[in-house]
Amino acid sequence: MIPILAISTLFLAITVECQVIRPDCQEKCGSVAIPYPFGIGKNCALDDNFVIICNDVDPDRPKPVLGGHGSLDIIDISLNGTLRKYTYVASDCYTRGGKSDHSNPASSGLHKFFYSATRNKFTAVGCDTDARLTGSARHQRYSSGCMSICYNKSSVTDGSCSGIGCCQSSIPKQLSRFNVELQSYDGHAQVWDFNPCSYALIVDANYFYFSTKFLQNMSHTVPTVLDWAIGYQNCTEAKKNTTSYACIDHNSYCQDSDNGPGYRCFCRSGYKGNPYINGGCAGIGILLILLAAGCCLLQSYRRKQMHIRRKENFFKQNGGTILQDRIDRSDSSINTVKIFKIKELEVATDNFNERRICGEGGFGTVYKGHLSDGNVVAIKKSKAVDMRQKEQFINEIKVLSQIKHQNVVRFLGCCFETPEPLLVYEFIPNGTLSDHIHNNGNIPRMSWSTRLNIAAETAGVLAYLHSEHSPPIIHRDIKPTNILLDDNYSSKVSDFGCSRLISKNENEMCTMVRGTLGYLDPEYLQTGQLTEKSDVYSFGVVLIELLTALKAASFERFDEGWTLVNYFLSLMNDNSVLEILDKGIVNEDNAKEIMEVANIAKACVAVKGEERPRMNEVARQLQGLLTMLKHKWATENLNMEETEYLLGDVPADHCGSSIPTSVYSGTAEGFMALNIDGGR
């Protein structure tokens, strides 16, 4: 019997819940349920009096307020005809000398809904307090109030609002347009030590519990109860007009409001639910419960439809249609970009399981995903796109999809069915260059030939971006965490298009927040003018890091004012650069090449952009050195150790557990760098 009862109760609870709102209307604002006749927006509410505004200034905690009332948050709404909301507390405070510090009498405007005369009490708190409520009730002016005088703190007791430190009086029905006045007899002079202020409030008597602490300080707002009712007619009158009569459920009945004009609807005994919705009063009986369960199914079907519609909306809002259009018009440049379905990506990431997170940061979260076709991808959930940047976002994706270079992370596509677009990239398994040159404790030190190879490949990418595109693409955030490495230690540059994507201010964020100050072109910092030469500078810094294994972004070794770049330059000028070269990379054979690379780095970080070489030139020189090196190997019959590194024999799964924690976090950073996307 008990299980059956429990199940029935559950069903009933579901049913009642399911019947409370109109289809297609938002059922909650924050944690507050909004039952019809109330509704968020005009179309969801019975009439203007019942419109709720869902104030989502703080998107994490949206708050409902009554429309047009300019009022404070609603706490809850009951279909019994009451609504609880916050109202202000009036206060009158004094300085020790007895001067009024500030006075803040509360007053309230007119609204269709009246303060509940049964639930609320006019309450005053203080030991030198005369509180008065003046207003009009049933269109008659009236005034009432209470007074509390006391001299000794010990005479005031918690929980007792009976005239000592706290007094209460009832309020009349249909109270509207009232004012609260607070007065004191001698400016709290005798009681100031424990009671500097008087307070007056209309408060839900069920909620209010007097505490002696209130004599010192009270909150600014308290809950009050409003009575609500439909329309301005009584039941007899309202029933005459069948189109406007609100008690539309067959099992409902009408009752005149006991506080002002209007009426309310209730479900007959034996039924529960919302009488303002057709079919809203659900019967309490197994049969009816089954019926109601059917209705719930229907409702859930409707919700699903709504969900689909929402997805379609996001698709449109995020620019999906524009992209789709271009694909349909077979814009050849763009048709390699795939538009993913959210379902597909959910399956790939195990519903965006936390354990699939590879990286996290200010720009979003990166998940490792396994697509059904076997491909491993990195999926980035970016922050919401500014609507104005929608077109730009699409253009950005277009640019990204045009970049086809073996040393660039491949952008595979995007998904627009979520509030914030998702971007899908090829997954690069071996972490970032930063992991490899700055975490020597965990990963074998990279050989010189591998470093030179990475440098030459990266330079090649930049030369390609600068010269084979018109207008040139400036990467603008070259740094070791943005250079990913694949299984063969080939470099995969990520995170470009930063400058194209985003508005001026966010640009700054893009470089500053990521702490890439160490890589930023000093000329750009001064002029704000971004050119290809800015990339040359950043690349120079990367070269210096490859040579020294020191970090440019957190160069703490020296006094303030020393950057890795100027330290390097000063050693170059003293011909003592060997001092900071990474231990173990220099030997008799390669000392000359390393010096050549150091000279290239020096040229790249010249203060004046015009003095820096072009990326083409840099790439050509590095490629030349690399070719020479390879040639030397061939003739010298291979140095085994070095080949091993070049072939990439060091296993490190990017998201896998084989990576030590310190590297893992570094890797995450690297993946954050994957924001080629238009996510911003």
Ligand SMILES: *[C@@H]1O[C@H](CO)[C@@H](O)[C@H](O)[C@H]1NC(C)=O
């Ligand atoms: C509505 O009123 C009924 C009877 O007065 C009471 O039993 C019920 O708890 C009330 N419901 C709410 C949500 O206040």
Ligand SMILES: *[C@@H]1O[C@H](CO)[C@@H](O)[C@H](O)[C@H]1NC(C)=O
């Ligand atoms: C206040 O109360 C305390 C304790 O009851 C008492 O000792 C004191 O005399 C009282 N002071 C005044 C001013 O009544």
Ligand SMILES: *[C@@H]1O[C@H](CO)[C@@H](O)[C@H](O)[C@H]1NC(C)=O
């Ligand atoms: C009074 O209480 C409010 C919050 O209830 C608090 O913000 C304020 O700092 C308090 N003031 C004093 C003097 O304790």
Ligand SMILES: *[C@@H]1O[C@H](CO)[C@@H](O)[C@H](O)[C@H]1NC(C)=O
């Ligand atoms: C309802 O309102 C009408 C018109 O104001 C009035 O004549 C009638 O007496 C009212 N009925 C009840 C039951 O109050």
Ligand SMILES: *[C@@H]1O[C@H](CO)[C@@H](O)[C@H](O)[C@H]1NC(C)=O
């Ligand atoms: C009945 O109510 C509707 C909707 O409020 C209104 O348009 C119509 O004029 C009313 N009919 C009568 C006879 O009052």
